[in-house]
Amino acid sequence: MSHPVVVRFAPSPTGPLHIGGVRTCLYNYLFARQHGGKLLFRIEDTDSQRFVPGAEEYILESFKWLGIQFDEGVSFGGDHGPYRQSERRDIYKKYVQVLLDAGKAYYAFDNKAELEAARQATPNFQYDASTRGQMRNSLSLGLDKAKELIAAGEPYVVRFLIEPGEDVIVNDLIRGEVKINSTILDDKVLYKSADELPTYHLANIVDDHLMEVTHVIRGEEWLPSSPLHVLLYRAFGWEAPQFAHLPLLLAPEGNGKLSKRDGDKYGFPVFPLEWTIRDKETGEATGTYSGYREEGYLPEAVINFLALLGWNPGNDQDIMTMDEMIKLFDLSHCSKNGAHFDIKRLLWFNHHYLQECDEKILCEALKQQVVAHGADPKSDAYVETVVKLMKERINLPKELWEQCNFFFAAPTEYAEKSMKKWWKAEAPQYVSELCDFMEAQDDWNGETLEPKVMEWIAGKGYKTGAVMNAFRCTLVGEARGPQIFAITDLLGKEESLRRARVAVERLG
Ligand code: GLU
Numbered sequence: 001m002s003h004p005v006v007v008r009f010a011p012s013p014t015g016p017l018h019i020g021g022v023r024t025c026l027y028n029y030l031f032a033r034q035h036g037g038k039l040l041f042r043i044e045d046t047d048s049q050r051f052v053p054g055a056e057e058y059i060l061e062s063f064k065w066l067g068i069q070f071d072e073g074v075s076f077g078g079d080h081g082p083y084r085q086s087e088r089r090d091i092y093k094k095y096v097q098v099l100l101d102a103g104k105a106y107y108a109f110d111n112k113a114e115l116e117a118a119r120q121a122t123p124n125f126q127y128d129a130s131t132r133g134q135m136r137n138s139l140s141l142g143l144d145k146a147k148e149l150i151a152a153g154e155p156y157v158v159r160f161l162i163e164p165g166e167d168v169i170v171n172d173l174i175r176g177e178v179k180i181n182s183t184i185l186d187d188k189v190l191y192k193s194a195d196e197l198p199t200y201h202l203a204n205i206v207d208d209h210l211m212e213v214t215h216v217i218r219g220e221e222w223l224p225s226s227p228l229h230v231l232l233y234r235a236f237g238w239e240a241p242q243f244a245h246l247p248l249l250l251a252p253e254g255n256g257k258l259s260k261r262d263g264d265k266y267g268f269p270v271f272p273l274e275w276t277i278r279d280k281e282t283g284e285a286t287g288t289y290s291g292y293r294e295e296g297y298l299p300e301a302v303i304n305f306l307a308l309l310g311w312n313p314g315n316d317q318d319i320m321t322m323d324e325m326i327k328l329f330d331l332s333h334c335s336k337n338g339a340h341f342d343i344k345r346l347l348w349f350n351h352h353y354l355q356e357c358d359e360k361i362l363c364e365a366l367k368q369q370v371v372a373h374g375a376d377p378k379s380d381a382y383v384e385t386v387v388k389l390m391k392e393r394i395n396l397p398k399e400l401w402e403q404c405n406f407f408f409a410a411p412t413e414y415a416e417k418s419m420k421k422w423w424k425a426e427a428p429q430y431v432s433e434l435c436d437f438m439e440a441q442d443d444w445n446g447e448t449l450e451p452k453v454m455e456w457i458a459g460k461g462y463k464t465g466a467v468m469n470a471f472r473c474t475l476v477g478e479a480r481g482p483q484i485f486a487i488t489d490l491l492g493k494e495e496s497l498r499r500a501r502v503a504v505e506r507l508g
Helices: 019-034 055-066 089-101 112-121 143-151 200-210 220-236 260-266 299-307 322-328 343-356 359-372 380-393 397-407 416-422 427-439 446-460 464-476 484-507
Strands: 006-009 038-041 105-108 157-160 167-172 176-181 189-192 215-219 242-246 275-278 285-289
Touching: 006 019, 006 215, 019 038, 019 055, 019 215, 019 242, 019 299, 019 322, 055 299, 089 105, 089 157, 089 189, 089 200, 089 220, 105 143, 157 220, 167 220, 167 242, 176 220, 189 200, 200 220, 215 220, 220 242, 299 322, 299 343, 343 380, 359 380, 359 397, 380 397, 380 484, 397 484, 416 464, 427 446, 427 464, 427 484, 446 464, 446 484, 464 484
Parallel strands: 006 038, 215 242
Antiparallel strands: 105 157, 157 189, 167 176, 275 285
């Protein structure tokens, strides 16, 4: 019988989590939920050189923000812990010994200089069946000699003994059968005595086995490691999990991977949350990488966008809740080809979810922007009305001020382009007369005012566009904004007429 589905997200804490890693975790999450399985969170921190403080916390906070929950792992607990690889040294030592005892791994003593000399002497040198006999290891020196060296304190590594000439097949749920010949593989280092730690490969497969992982869903960059992993499973006599290697996330243009630098280049974040860059030695902050959260993207938008970067539900549905994605997700509908990162599409999703989100978020953002610009937000109700009226025009909350500033501050200048088009010789007269007419009306409510104004314009034989656009320019500073009577409603009689008359006086 098949085992219950167990998947894992296993980042190395080497810095902020790249958006590609977020997608990998999302796909694992969707897969786990769909199958009623479990998602584990493991920290792969065996490379102490690359450890970055704060990275683990950052990753956890990112998923909390995004609404992706883990069932087991670092900070969540569970029956398969510890889930931090640096806390599992003894476990790995034991399994390295198992391979050594079975003759499937061996000790090697070659130092840097010796390895370099071998590389110099043999073009395309690879530590394998064809060369290991000439190197310093327990196969060439004999086990007794090797043990002597170890007892005398000589540093060593343990290498995996790869038999050449064997076909290795990786069954990939996205790519199908990936076949390579073991001859192209080298005797990978599995363990280093110097830091008493295993390398990524050994720790990764030992943990996947002990944690009962059934499916390894990870980025394409790990595909080249998979044949080796298949051989390791075989060497231990363990069943290998199912593999699925996700397509690369590509830069907006060209065939390159989406990198940190692309974010700067194209002006969008490539990290979920803002990250403070620190000097490795002093810990001093030297800069920041921007994050989706701080830039005003909604988690729902980021998730929906990422879900469709490399997968599609088989129809053209693009807006999906997490629950819908869980139902529809299918690894066999993942593409083999890299997916181009398209920020416009993410903005489109963000626009959609902003229309549905709790308006308080937008009201708070607008209020802050108004105050930051030295203007008066008037009242919560006023801000809320502006938000209701204007939110369909924005993709990000930070665009609110730009779209709504005239509701809080009278124009101080008038846009040249709009003036050219609408502030013709008759404009001052139109606006003055319109002001007089409007002033005489008792009911300022747009709904009653609009038909009266239209009737007045028609009676005068004026052109509606010419009058109303000139008037709009006096209120807004340019020919943009929502329906004009929505603006006069909000500004009120006194302020609307004041702005119009000031403009007539200034612009003549
Ligand atoms: N620690 C690896 C990473 O940082 C895990 C790769 C895997 O999922 O096997 O992505």
